[in-house]
Amino acid sequence: MERNSDTESIVHAGAESGIDYTGKKIGMWLFLFTELLFFGGMFLLYSVYRAQYPAEFHAGAQEENLLLGSINTTVLLTSSFTIALAIAAIRRGSRTLSMYMQLMTILFGICFLIIKYFEWSAKISNGIYPDSQLLLDMGKGDILFFSLYFVMTGIHGIHVLIGVVAISIMLVYTWRGAVSKNSFIRLENTGLYWHFVDIVWIYLFPLFYLVT
Amino acid sequence: MNAERASRPETAYVRYVFTWALLLALLILTIAIAKLSLLASYSVIGSLFIATVKAGLVLMYFMHLGHEGRIVKGMLLLAVAALFFIIALTFSDVWFR
Numbered sequence: 001m002e003r004n005s006d007t008e009s010i011v012h013a014g015a016e017s018g019i020d021y022t023g024k025k026i027g028m029w030l031f032l033f034t035e036l037l038f039f040g041g042m043f044l045l046y047s048v049y050r051a052q053y054p055a056e057f058h059a060g061a062q063e064e065n066l067l068l069g070s071i072n073t074t075v076l077l078t079s080s081f082t083i084a085l086a087i088a089a090i091r092r093g094s095r096t097l098s099m100y101m102q103l104m105t106i107l108f109g110i111c112f113l114i115i116k117y118f119e120w121s122a123k124i125s126n127g128i129y130p131d132s133q134l135l136l137d138m139g140k141g142d143i144l145f146f147s148l149y150f151v152m153t154g155i156h157g158i159h160v161l162i163g164v165v166a167i168s169i170m171l172v173y174t175w176r177g178a179v180s181k182n183s184f185i186r187l188e189n190t191g192l193y194w195h196f197v198d199i200v201w202i203y204l205f206p207l208f209y210l211v212t
Numbered sequence: 213m214n215a216e217r218a219s220r221p222e223t224a225y226v227r228y229v230f231t232w233a234l235l236l237a238l239l240i241l242t243i244a245i246a247k248l249s250l251l252a253s254y255s256v257i258g259s260l261f262i263a264t265v266k267a268g269l270v271l272m273y274f275m276h277l278g279h280e281g282r283i284v285k286g287m288l289l290l291a292v293a294a295l296f297f298i299i300a301l302t303f304s305d306v307w308f309r
Contacts (some may be wrong), residue, residue, distance in 0.1 A: 033288070044298060051306065070243060073239055077235045088228065144259060195271075202266045206242060206246070211255065211256050
């Protein structure tokens with residue numbers, strides 16, 4: 001009953017403002033499933049090569065900075081929390097709170113990218129980057145581990161950057177009133193994207209920093 | 213179920229706080245298990261299991277999957293099943309080659 005009346009009230013509100021709420025929501029989920037399979041291909045590569053080169057992947061994971069990885073995981077989990085609050089706030093009609101929470105999410109996203117920058121810089125200054133002589137002189141397993149590390153965290157980082165830009169646009173929409181109590185689907189879909197990026201990191205973290 | 217709650221079941225802030233706290237607790241747990249080698253040879257399965265619990269929490273309480281209709285749930289099942297079979301079939305190929 002709870003769900004029905006909730007959906008009905010949203011559909012009703014959407015019909016009044018000319019927005020196809022359900023259609024937009026399904027469209028976003030559909031997009032996220034293509035993203036899931038996109039990242040899935042890389043997780044497949046990781047798992048197969050890990051099975052073939054367990055010792056090299058074990059050694060590679062010990063090279064990673066667990067402290068920075070853990071801080072980044074905390075940052076991203078907290079950003080998921082703040083964007084969820086931003087959506088709940090706008091649905092309650094608390095526009096200011098929603099804007100603060102969106103701003104927090106943007107800052108957490110930028111913080112994640114800055115920490116990632118330091119992690120990558122440390123690796124690159126140690127001579128480990130795609131096609132570097134040091135890496136090419138290592139064995140196949142090491143090359144695969146670090147290549148997958150750069151590709152997977154890099155593409156994930158691009159997703160974080162896109163999310164930061166999308167939430168910034170939502171912040172402007174909320175400020176102007178285009179995102180409001182009665183029309184919040186754009187913010188909600190942006191939130192879905194952000195949570196998805198968080199879920200990808202939830203799997204990347206143990207695979208690159210913990211699994212030994 | 214009173215009308216007030218029924219009209220906005222996804223806006224209770226306290227639920228988000230609990231979910232966030234639980235996610236951080238699971239993060240600490242997964243680091244502790246890996247660092248203290250509590251699960252020994254099962255550490256891969258253990259950390260992936262905890263990751264899946266975390267992903268499930270995000271899906272259910274942050275993304276409100278429970279409030280979505282059958283179409284979205286069905287599509288999710290299809291996408292996850294496709295990924296599972298792709299990985300399982302590739303592994304069977306690599307293993308028995």
